[in-house]
Amino acid sequence: MTFVTSDDAxxxxxxxxxxxxxxxxxxxxxxxxxxxxxxxxxxxxxxxDAGLGYESVTNVSADHREALAAFRDKRETRxxxxxxxxxxxxxR
Numbered sequence: 900m901t902f903v904t905s906d907d908a909x910x911x912x913x914x915x916x917x918x919x920x921x922x923x924x925x926x927x928x929x930x931x932x933x934x935x936x937x938x939x940x941x942x943x944x945x946x947x948d949a950g951l952g953y954e955s956v957t958n959v960s961a962d963h964r965e966a967l968a969a970f971r972d973k974r975e976t977r978x979x980x981x982x983x984x985x986x987x988x989x990x991r
C-alpha cells in the first residue's frame with residue numbers, strides 16, 4: 900500500500916485494496932510479487948545466515964543458561980555475561 904488513511908477509514912481502505920487486487924489477473928499479481936521479492940530475498944539470505952550463526956553462539960552463553968533457569972523458576976533474570984563466547988571459542 901502506498902497511501903495513508905485515518906484509523907476510522909482503515910478497514911474500508913484495506914477491503915477496497917483487496918477487492919482491487921482480486922479483480923486483477925491472479926497469475927500476473929502472483930508473479931509480480933515473486934519478482935519484486937527476488938532482490939529482497941537476496942539481501943535477506945546472508946543476513947539470516949549471520950544472524951542464525953550468532954544466535955547459536957548466544958545459545959551456549961552463561962546469560963542464555965541464566966535466562967532459561969529464570970524462566971523455569973519464574974523469576975527475574977540476573978544477566979551478567981561479561982565475555983563474548985565467540986571470542987572465547989576463537990582463542991581455543
